[in-house]
Amino acid sequence: MTTTYYPGASRAYDFSGSYKGDLMDPDKVLLHTTEGTTLVDYSKGAVAPNITAKPNFDKKRLDWYQHYLFNRSARALVNKAGGVETNTDDVVQVELVGTCDPTHRKTWGKLQAGVHYIYWPDAPDWALDDLADFLAWQNVKNGVPLTAPKEWLPYPSSYGNSSARMTFAEWRDFSGVLGHMHPPENLHGDPGNIAITKILAKAKTKAAALKGGSTGGSTGGGATTKPTPKPAPPFPGVNKFGPGKNNASITLLGQQLVRKGYGKHYTSGPGPKWSEADRLNVRDFQRAHQDLAGDADGIPGPKTWKLLFA
Known part of the structure; x- marks a missing residue:
């Protein structure tokens, strides 16, 4: 059964009352970038993801805002009627506040990257850590594999029908972590060449810690034995x-x-x-x-x- 709510996420922008979405059993997490520097209301939820991560530079963390539960489809992808049904194909959609456009790699008007907004291909470690925490949690709680497509092209070469864009069959068969540059019927190229290998390496370590690490030693035949679970301590009152x-x-x-x-x-x-x-x-x-x-x-x-x- 899907775990539907991310611990600590704000429900200040909960749109589930306006758009219920289709039931789903997640096997994918898809990363977008907002191409902006502030939290938006996604036309009051009409084009919202499941959850948004907003950089908190003072506390060096990502603040999470959940819009739809993880067992309900979001609305941030092109989803043509009678097509591949991108929004509803068991995908948890995440918007990362910031940009993948190298035009804003250092500055955006008077704003400075790393100080006022994140250029995600050069994201600081604390942001990658928090994103890895989320992916590890999705892996442990909802079974989303910590794998990814090989190609994460830099923007703007990631835009349009690039070599990273999946066919309908590839999209339907994929399970794991991918970006807006990958699903069919879509043209957007975000999140660009984000450090996906580094993020997934962190997420795998974190997932192992959440699961409790090793499942036991060798029995001689190559199999592993799980330790006997400890009984729950009595409730102290x-x-x-x-x-x-x-x-x-x-x-x-x-x-x-x-x-x-x-x-x-x-x-x-x-x-x-x-x-x-x-x-x-x-x-x-x-x-x-x-x-x-x-x-x-x-x-x-x-x-x-x-x-x-x-």
Whole structure:
């Protein structure tokens, strides 16, 4: 079952009430660049992706804004009636605020690349890290392979019917990470020659960490054995969590949140003293699980604890 909500993503630009989209089971993530420097409303959702990543230069991170759930089709591709159905072919669409146009490699009017906007082929490591976090999460939670087409042409040679553009059959058969330059029926060339090899290498490392690393040693015949799962620790009680609390259960909670991919709000790692980062990370976990989303208060109860340690 598709995990539909990215932990920590804002719903300030949620368009699902206006455009419901088709149900899908993601096997692709497609990267766009907005070719702008600010967050836009995509004509009130009419041409929106599933999610947008906006650079936060003060905090050196990407701020995420989710527009549609990951089991619903977005609207940012050309999707001709009776054609290959690009928007609805199980693809999670991501817009990266910034540009792939080398005309703006250094400056854009009075704005400076790396200071006011990102030229994505030269994106800073912190932006690539956050994008890799997202792809690793999609791999672990939704099974999107961390593979990509070989050709990621620089803009503007990526525009139009270039050698990177897929046929209908290639598009339908592909699973993994690709760009707007790849799907048929489309002409756009974004995100250009983004550092996809570096991004996927980072994502694979992060995905392995999310999965818990190695599955065990050799049994002699080349097979591997999975370790016996540890039983979930008993729920310590609601009174262990919240403002002013300081105990080992908070550390254990934080460590498990990080293992599950919900440690985004920590800046120096989990610890025994309850913090706002603990509350936000628990809230994100609760929001991402449908049976907890109605009570996403950021304080773990027995059900949250059980799911977190499942």
